[in-house]
Amino acid sequence: MASAEMDPLLLLRQSIASSSAILPTASDDVSAPEVALSKATHLTFTTPSRISLPITTPTRFVANDTAVDLRSIYFLWLKRELPIPEYNAAVAQLDSELADGKIHKPAYFERVELIAWLEGSSEESEYIKPLAGDKDGAASSAAAALASKGAAAPAIGSTVGRSGKGTLDPRLAVIYNSERRTGDRNSALRGIKPTDFSHVRKIAAPFLSKKPVQPSTNISSNPSLALNPKQRRPDPIILLSPSASSLLRMTNAKSFLENGKFVPADSPLASAEGSTMLHINRLMKDIDPNRSLRFVLVEGTERFKPEYWNRVVAVFTTGQSWQFKNYKWTNPHDLFRHIPGIYVGWRQDKTPEAVQAWGHRVTTVGVERWKDVGSDAGRWRDREVVDSIWRVIESNMRSKGWTRDRAPASI
Structure with missing residues (x-):
C-alpha cells in the first residue's frame, strides 16, 4: 500500500481498537450488506471512514517469504480464542467453502505475534514488514500506535510530531516560527566570550588512537539473533x-x-x-x-x-x-x-x-x-x-x- 491510510493491517488494528464493525461484503460498494466470509470478495472497514478493500489483498505480514492475504488475517482474528486443533478444523471447513484460494495457517509463534500486534499489546513483529518508503519503520510504528488508540492513521508523507520525517505541515511551521526559542545548558554556559578548545583534540589524539577495537559480531551467522533489523535479542x-x-x-x-x-x-x-x-x-x-x-x-x-x-x-x-x-x-x-x-x-x-x-x-x-x-x-x-x-x-x-x-x- 502506498499510504498508511489504506494499509489493511493498520485499518484492521484501528477497527479492533475502536470496536468498529468490519463487514465481509460481496461488492466493492462501501454500503453493500454483510455476507458470509466464504462468499465475500471485499472487506469493508467503517472507521474513520468507510473503506472497502479486496479480501485477497496481500498484507505486510510475511510468512515463509509470502505475503499473507487479508482474509486469512481477518479469519485468524475472528478465531483467536479457539485452541489450535479447533482453529485448524475451522480453517479446513472454510477452505472447503471457498471457490478461490486457501486460508493461510500460521505457525505457532506467527499466530501469537500477529494477535498481540492486532490487539495493541505489541508495537513490533519480526513478521510485519515496514510500509513502503518507510525503511526504518518510524511512520508505520507511529501509525500503529495511533491505530491502537483508535485514532486515524497518518499518511506516510505527513509529519508525526515535530521530530518526525517527511514534509512539515504548513500550519505547524507557522506555530513553530512563533515560538520563543530558549537555549539549552550548553548555550547558557558558553557565555559571551567564545572559547577555543581545538588544542584539546591534539591532547586527546594519542589516547583515542590506542582505544582497542571491539570485534564485530556477525549477526547473519546467528539465526537466533537475526529476528529483525533492530537485532532484538529473542526471548528465552x-x-x-x-x-x-x-x-x-x-x-x-x-x-x-x-x-x-x-x-x-x-x-x-x-x-x-x-x-x-x-x-x-x-x-x-x-x-x-x-x-x-x-x-x-x-x-x-x-x-x-x-x-x-x-x-x-x-x-x-x-x-x-x-x-x-x-x-x-x-x-x-x-x-x-x-x-x-x-x-x-x-x-x-x-x-x-x-x-x-x-x-x-x-x-x-x-x-x-x-x-x-x-x-x-x-x-x-x-x-x-x-x-x-x-x-x-x-x-x-x-x-x-x-x-x-x-x-x-x-x-
Whole structure:
C-alpha cells in the first residue's frame, strides 16, 4: 500500500481498537450488506471512514517469504480464542467453502505475534514488514500506535510530531516560527566570550588512537539473533509439562514463577485463562542487571521451528518420557545434556524413579502440600523454591552464552 491510510493491517488494528464493525461484503460498494466470509470478495472497514478493500489483498505480514492475504488475517482474528486443533478444523471447513484460494495457517509463534500486534499489546513483529518508503519503520510504528488508540492513521508523507520525517505541515511551521526559542545548558554556559578548545583534540589524539577495537559480531551467522533489523535479542523459552498430573500448569505457572506463590492448577485462585502461551518477567542480575528478561512459557512444541530450540532454557517434567516424543531430543538423557530439567513435586514425597534415573541434570524441588483456600501456612517456602529454580536457569543461561544483547547460536 502506498499510504498508511489504506494499509489493511493498520485499518484492521484501528477497527479492533475502536470496536468498529468490519463487514465481509460481496461488492466493492462501501454500503453493500454483510455476507458470509466464504462468499465475500471485499472487506469493508467503517472507521474513520468507510473503506472497502479486496479480501485477497496481500498484507505486510510475511510468512515463509509470502505475503499473507487479508482474509486469512481477518479469519485468524475472528478465531483467536479457539485452541489450535479447533482453529485448524475451522480453517479446513472454510477452505472447503471457498471457490478461490486457501486460508493461510500460521505457525505457532506467527499466530501469537500477529494477535498481540492486532490487539495493541505489541508495537513490533519480526513478521510485519515496514510500509513502503518507510525503511526504518518510524511512520508505520507511529501509525500503529495511533491505530491502537483508535485514532486515524497518518499518511506516510505527513509529519508525526515535530521530530518526525517527511514534509512539515504548513500550519505547524507557522506555530513553530512563533515560538520563543530558549537555549539549552550548553548555550547558557558558553557565555559571551567564545572559547577555543581545538588544542584539546591534539591532547586527546594519542589516547583515542590506542582505544582497542571491539570485534564485530556477525549477526547473519546467528539465526537466533537475526529476528529483525533492530537485532532484538529473542526471548528465552521455558517448556512446561503437558501432563495433567503436573503440579505446574499454564494456569498457575505465572503465579509461581513470577510471584513466588504456589496455588493448585485447578484451584479457584488459579488463572481461568486457557492460554497456550504465557509471558513472565524475571531480573537476571548476572545477565542484565538493569532490565528484566521476558520468558515465554509453552506446553507443546508442535509448532516449533528448529531455531526455537536454541532459546529453550529449562524443561519442567513429571518423569513421564512421552512428554519428549515431539522434542528435538526424544531421549531424556540426550535432552538433559543440552537443557536443564526441573521436577516439581510435593515436599516429603518420594521422587519418581524415572527422574532419579536421569541423574543430576534434573533438579528436584518440593512445595508444601496445599491446604484450605486462604491458608498461607507453609507458603512462605514457595519463594525459596522459586529462587532455587531460577538459580539453575540463570546458571545454565550464562554457561550457554546468554548476555544482555545476544542469545546462543546453538545449545
